[in-house]
Amino acid sequence: MDFIFMLTRDDRTVTDCLDVLDAIAGLGITHIGFKDVGVDRDTLARLHARIREGGATTYLEVVSTDRDAALASVRTAADLGVDRLMGGTWIDETLALLDGTSVDYLPFAGEPVGHPTRLAGGPERIAEDCRRAEEAGCAGVDLLAYRATDADPLDLVRAARAATRGRLVVAGSITGSDQIRSLASAGADAFTIGSAAFDGSLRPHAGTLRSQLASVTDLLGNRAS
Numbered sequence: 001m002d003f004i005f006m007l008t009r010d011d012r013t014v015t016d017c018l019d020v021l022d023a024i025a026g027l028g029i030t031h032i033g034f035k036d037v038g039v040d041r042d043t044l045a046r047l048h049a050r051i052r053e054g055g056a057t058t059y060l061e062v063v064s065t066d067r068d069a070a071l072a073s074v075r076t077a078a079d080l081g082v083d084r085l086m087g088g089t090w091i092d093e094t095l096a097l098l099d100g101t102s103v104d105y106l107p108f109a110g111e112p113v114g115h116p117t118r119l120a121g122g123p124e125r126i127a128e129d130c131r132r133a134e135e136a137g138c139a140g141v142d143l144l145a146y147r148a149t150d151a152d153p154l155d156l157v158r159a160a161r162a163a164t165r166g167r168l169v170v171a172g173s174i175t176g177s178d179q180i181r182s183l184a185s186a187g188a189d190a191f192t193i194g195s196a197a198f199d200g201s202l203r204p205h206a207g208t209l210r211s212q213l214a215s216v217t218d219l220l221g222n223r224a225s
Contacts, residue, residue, distance in 0.1 A: 140167030
């Protein structure tokens with residue numbers, strides 16, 4: 001299972017994202033993402049280029065639940081050339097905007113609400129959305145399982161896994177090793193962590209971001225030597 005470190009806090013890219021990238025060098029994190037809010041476009045371009053230079057797969061996650069704003073994020077992802085775009089629910093419009101690019105698209109399953117985003121919808125809705133995304137040609141889905149308002153998070157993950165062969169990424173509100181182990185058992189392909197690392201929730205008695213992230217890479221057994 002892949003760990004995607006999001007350079008985000010409270011669904012916004014942290015303003016010192018370039019410095020953070022330097023601070024985590026050598027931890028063996030090979031999947032890194034951000035959002036197109038919190039910093040300006042020039043900073044996003046520099047950030048994306050540096051993540052790529054470091055050999056990591058790049059992700060942009062859509063924040064807005066407004067159609068026009070979400071599609072503007074899609075255009076940003078296409079312009080930057082990220083590897084994977086996550087989030088949003090306007091599948092047909094998004095795929096049309098990404099046509100001719102190499103960007104893989106993983107839309108939200110369920111109904112995202114508000115900011116920071118919560119997830120409405122039970123297992124049947126999640127499964128239906130996963131099948132619809134796969135039929136449309138999406139690479140997988142972005143599931144806000146631990147922000148669910150209508151169901152147990154792991155029930156949603158299992159429903160999604162049963163409904164799609166695509167890449168299943170669980171994003172948001174993952175704060176510890178028990179959740180990570182449970183996600184692996186339920187069939188997730190990847191998970192994201194952002195705020196929990198910056199807040200110190202992953203290793204409460206440790207003081208540095210590197211220590212927070214090392215607790216995850218050590219758990220997964222992929223820490224760089």
